[in-house]
Amino acid sequence: MKKLGILFLLAGAGAPAYCQPPMALPDSVASFLDKSLTLLQTYSLERNTVNWPQLRQTMYQRAQGATTVRDLLPLYPFLFEQLKDDHGWLTYRGKTYKWRNPARPAYANEVVKAALKQQPGVLVKMLPGRVGYIKLPGINAGGSLEAMRAAALVVQDSLCRLPPGRARAWILDLRLNDGGAMAPMLAGIAPLLGDGHLGGFVNSNGQPEQQWYLRQGNFYVDSMQVTTLEKRCPVRRSDLPIAVLLSGRTASSGEIVAISLKGRPATRFFGEPTYGATTANESYPISGGAYLTIAGSQDADRTGTVYKSSLTPDVLITGGDNFIDLRQDAKVTAALQWLQKAPKGRRK
Secondary structure, eight states: EEEEEOOOOOOOOOOOOOOOSSSSOHHHHHHHHHHHHHHHHHOOTGGSSOOHHHHHHHHHHHHTOOOOOGGGGGHHHHHHHHOOOOOOOEEETEEEEOOOOSSSSOOOOHHHHHHHHTTOOEEEEETTTTTTEEEEBBBOOOHHHHHHHHHHHHHHHHHHSSOTTTEEEEEEOOTTTTOBOOOHHHHHTHHHSSSSEEEEEEESSSSSEEEEEEEETEETTTTTEOOOOOSSSOOSOOOOEEEEEEEETTTHHHHHHHHHHHOOEEEEEEEOOOOOOOEEEEEEOOSSSSSEEEEEEEEEEETTOSSSSOOEEEEEEEESSSSSSSGGGGHHHHHHHHTTTOOOOOOO
């Protein structure tokens, strides 16, 4: 998940002195590489696990012969590997360069993979037994507040088309939510969650950093309002039972949405363990439009529980997905069975 905002490194800040490379690189190449290393040493979640003088020397040795920044690009997967960061990347002229972690097992659920290729949209409908169903895929909303607002409205408008009071419980389907922007997703479903603290980011020492809230139906990070939804849904109960569906492709901000429901009363999780990109990213400019996106903190729920890897569902169900006919979907069926007898939470 990408954290809000882009922090800029002071242009005049110099890097500490390190061992000189065996051969000097062109100034533009050396500057690009050095700034990349400085950013990672400053902000990476795993920065304290690396011998930085040694890594700098290794990177300069591998960079020997580079005459342009483009010649450096193949080095960045190796660089991210040293920090065990398979959630971060380098963006250069519209292309991304990242480390593909070979330890991640191949995902075998062909139904989910095929559904993702169709670029699914938000879907809200009623299921039997007065159960509301929300399919919430990943949302890439850009970085502007207006883009966040527009994306949140798409979600909330879909939800608000259902008459208030019609649903007695909800299924929140995050199986096709592979990430994007957390703010519009959470603001979009705010009528179901109600106002309050949802979770936050913690640093490598487990100390709280930015916290996530819903206030008057809008998403906040600490005291900063991120979404500006003015037209609210008709009043809806925010204490109804919610079944959350997960897959191995629920990732990044999709996992943050799931984490935001952890610790909520009358909530249960069904499906597969999630992807495991439970770190928060921040983007930092280097030069010429290039920037590094770095995993700098970890996600925590409203109780303070930190998620260092995948979310494990309460009810494990592998396969059985059917997005075309939800009546034949094993995860939806299990969720409906639980919702038939699930107690309501406390009214907000």
